[in-house]
Amino acid sequence: MKILVVYYSHTGSNKYLAEKIARSIGCEIEAIKPRLNLLPFLMLFSLVKTGPGIKILSHKVNESDRIIVCGPIWMGQLISPLRDFISAHRKSINRLYFASCCGSTDAAKYDKFGHAIVFDKVKNMLGDKCIHCEAFPIGLVLSAKEKEDGNAIMKARLSDSNFTGDIQKRFEDFIQKVAE
Secondary structure, X not given: OOEEEXXXXXXXXXXXXXXXXXXXXXXXXXXXXXXXXXHHHHHHHHHOOOOOOEOOOOOOHHHOXXXXXXXXXXXXEEOHHHHHHHHXXXXXXXXXXXXXXXXXXXXXXXXXXXXXXXXXXXXXXXXXXXXEEEEEEHHHHOOHHHHOOHHHHHHOOOOOOOOOOHXXXXXXXXXXXXXX
């Protein structure tokens, strides 16, 4: 079985997550590169549900049995680099798994800025090809006090030193689902 991890990361947490996934299952990995990679424009493109497109990948998506897409959720939106990737490769994707290190919590996943809404968008785009979506809320690596501090949430980054406990367990469960 051939698996490819593709990711977009602005702050580094989703790159860390994507690299950890690729190492765990021993597969290829590639960054999604938007044609226009300026944060204000990417945020605007994400809000208006369009994008500048992405650069051509060096890997062929149709040669992979499973694709793992990893990237952030901004303001409750499927960000344009991820949407552009899925749109460009919709017909070539056999099975897709979606992972996101995000700021929303499990308790707020259906709120305006929650990750479940984005997961529903991915499922609507791909239908049965979308096998599983998993959130890795950044709050899982914070102390109780830090979870109440919006600034701490925005500054937090995944790393080897904090990827323990609940987030590690969630990660192991995700890897198991990909392997099934």
